[in-house]
Amino acid sequence: MLDTALLIRRQDVPVWLSVATYAGGLIFGLCAAALCLVQLGVPANALWQEFVVQTFLTQQGLGQTLTAAIPLVLVSLGAALSMRVRFWNIGIEGQLWLGAMAATWISLHDFGPGPLRLWLMMAAALVAGALWMALPLALKLLWNVSEVISTLLMGSIAFLWVQHLLFGAWRDAATGFPTSTTLDPVERLPLLGWDQLHAGLWIALAAVVVCALLTGVTRLGFYARAVGANRRAALASGLPVLLTVCVFVLGSGALCGLAGAVIVSGTEFRLTQSIGAGYLFSGIVVAYLARSNPLGVLVVAFVLGGIYTAGNVLKVFYGVSEAVVLLAQGIVLMSVLCAQLFGDYRIVTRRRA
Amino acid sequence: MSEFLLAWLTVLPSYAAPLLLAGLGLVLSERAGVLNLAPEGMMAVGAMTGALTVLGGHDPWTGVLAGVAAGTALSLGFGLAVVVFRAEQTLAGLATVALGLGITGVIGRAHVQKPFEGLARLSETGWGADLPRLIGQQTLLIPVALVLLVAVWWVLFRTAAGLRLRAVGEDPAAADVAGANVQAIQLAAVLGSGALCGLAGAYLSVASAHVWVEGMVAGRGWVVVALVIFARWRPAGVLWGALLFGGTEALTLRLQAVGVDFPVYLGAMLPYALTLVVLTIASLRRGASSGEPSALGFIYLRQDKH
């Protein structure tokens, strides 16, 4: 069965075909995910209402969608930066935890004057995220240790660290719950007066602009393109490969750390055990679907933010677990990955001579 | 002290067995050249399906088999993606984890925290009442896991099929010319890894916890990915790794149970930190001695012009 068709790798993939396979995979995946929802008891005619009208076309829904999209944009930009230099960041959640911890730490110790506090929290998160990435990066550069595994392990260690603090020193004495104490108002990102939407939106947009400029118009962005296309050739051509990889990979960690701080100071106002869950998949899904393009990340993260919003609605009104959002991401990613076959290869049915 | 030691050794197998089983599965898949990051998802569906089957009124062994079937079914999706659709293996593995965790979240949510009668311990069976505690406290799945360990070793290193499987992971082009069906072998290896990961998951719910909780795999799938590197892709290495990793986990929990003021979460970091160290050492002695299959993660296509 497996050899009735031949696959021939295409040297030349026409643009229309790339678009078609991508769109085909995306549409197939979305349809499959929709079918799952219908199976789970969400009426088919409610899908449009829940996923488009209530998430993008009502003021309240759009506000929620934008709020959900903010950390998604940041982690996805992080994932995209490392993908650009062919470095797998599977430790997105780890860096996010470090960022969240760093911001919480600043807040718990009331470092710096009030007006500067928020800036300090963000800066600390950037540094912490980058530092958490530094070890896997160093291991990769020095001894070629697989970053897939090392970032993964660092992610698990970070989560245990958070638990260690939340069940120990940082536990909220007032409630006894394993969360940190709530942030002072001065440590919260200001609300924009539209539902829960907060100033993290400007941070996310600024990050998109910075990343777009970095990849699009700077020399470093060009180097990253060369490193991504053929690292050895970039090296042999005298490009500063080491610098490029370090900037992009540490930047990846920093952005994921920033996402942690934005969640803490923008929506949760405390460190909890659940704030980081799911961002690994989301970051990678968005970055992959956006082909590591910062502007693409903005669009895809916005759409995924809508799905997050809809997931919360489904949970309340139809009793469907919010894990369905994860399931949908898995289905769509798998579908687009598989559809890639039709773009990368020409499929020839075998003829009998 | 000896009481503590005995208690630790008694719980050790139930912490090591899931790692051993899933690790053996991963050895199969990765020896055939398929980089498999999916055990977290495959173990999750195995654990949930096993629990739901028993909650549905079936006996625990049926639950275990159902867990195996569920793990295999999910691995079929992964296998088709990477073997037939030639999808990128890292991303496809992550997508499979998302699918597994998503499915268990959606279906299993209604059944969390419902205790059930799981697999009997040997001492609870009619014939095993007189066994010493160390053995009597185990379920029959422990010897089954050891048999599977020997079986995986035997298949890989003592049979023609194993020779072919390893050849595919080392050099698919050579294996292809030698008449091995590269795709079929890789698919079979992935299915085998799914079955073993499903069994590992079913062990967690049906043999160990006797309840289904969401997130019950709790990162063990990721530990397994690292464990296989630690084991240098050898079945015996997987056993030692599983004892070490499972033993550390059991030890921290025992220490906590006897009231030692011990930072549990920091203790739980040890296996991860250890793996990182081992991974680094393994990378330092690159080449043959790291044991990594040469074509791991490589997408083979016969029609490629070399």
Place this chain on the structure above:
Amino acid sequence: MTAGADAPTPVARPGPHEGTGRAPALLLRGIDKAFDGKPALTDAGFRLEWGEVHALVGENGAGKSTIMNIAAAVYAADAGEVVVDGRDVPLKNPADAIAAGIGMVHQHFRLVGRFSVAENVALSLGGAGRKCSVAEAARLVREKAAEIGFRLDPAARIETLSVAEQQRAEILKVLLLGAGILVLDEPTAVLTEDEAQALLSLVKGLAGQGHAVVLITHKLREVAGYCDRITVMRQGRTVLAEAPIASVTMEEVARHAVGETSPAPVRSAAESAGAEVLALKGLSIARAGGGLAVDGLSLSLRAGEILGIAGVGGNGQSELVACLNGLLSVAGGHLDINGVDMTRASIAARRAAGLRVIPADRFDSAMARGLTLAENLAMTEVPTGAYGGAFRLRRGAMRKAAEQAIADREIRGGGPATQAALLSGGNAQKLLLARELAGGARVIVAHSPSRGLDMRAARAVHVALVEAVAQGAACLLVSEELEEVIALSHRITVMNRGALSAPLNAAEATPARLGELMVGHA
């Protein structure tokens, strides 16, 4: 499905092609094959009789390997028929070809490096449906090796064996599979003179026992004495079929192989050496698997000269080139460029000093398939600021420069925005030359610069190198193609086991003399 037992067995016959009425061993007719739309074979054919050694000759890219890979069912033909021993056999998988009795020894051996010889044989026998334990395979290897006079340890791991030993293992494997038809793809390319003679004698003997043998080669001279007939291919077509070796001259074969308009080789002008621009003093480079790939190598290269390094591949050439480039670090000794010690200098510093490298595999360590022509061309100059500052890359300037280079170097097959992957080998090499020979090139290291190119493209490469040297650059030409080295170089040295012979002047460097040096007898 043809079972292994049905494979045609060679029968002892009085002599080759003496029309006993037996069907030909292998008959390929009207074969078409394209790789992603680019035709590799067009209506190609081949006919092999039992008991003969048949040379299949042609330039690189003529389709010799491709047609035989179709016979071995590695590739599937787009059209045409394959008849084995008079039967139309469906060849869908390499296993089918093995079952039909076709054994191919590929140019890149298809052996699992970490397996022992016996394990590889057991693997192949198992694939052919013959259950066989590793121990049994070891016994078979020992018996067969004794029978044909090989020395080979069945328990040795392939990756620890020399190339010649690996080839023996491959041949043994194919014979143990019961192959009546043996296809050897460039078997002598990796062997020393003595080893090659031994191999060819063996092959001749096998044919005498009734096997049918195909020798794919682009060096007919080496094999002529051992062949019965010859088939020549050019640009995917069979242009001379089944000519008895005695009835054709080398010149005729060469004309068929390269076509009527074979251009005259480029020659360098007489030496007018200037100042020393590159000096290697006792340079040593570690080998990836341990030991030294290059051991205490010294040489001096002067402006205005081409110094040729001939030698069989795998004697440290790749390591030397990578080390000069800066990709491999130096284990001992010194490397001076323009009199400045650059032993530990960065790649960028070496480039700034005028070092340019044209590696053997341009898409491995020079250019990226996924980048556009403009990006590939600009790649080396972006760090110097030639295309704008750190925060403002001037894509327009890159495009203009690319348009200029494409016109100047006559690069065909795309514009500045085309992906480099779409270029043919010759045009991709022109692109690389356009980049590396432009402005500031003082020391050019060229490794097999015409490998895989057709005559015309190879000539363009040679012209470009000779022109660059005429304008005052120096060139280190590392090549396995003896004719190329002899035609271009002012001085020639031979690399053998990581060391260089004393340089010969162009006048003293005859193929025979260099051949002796390559084998290491002098």
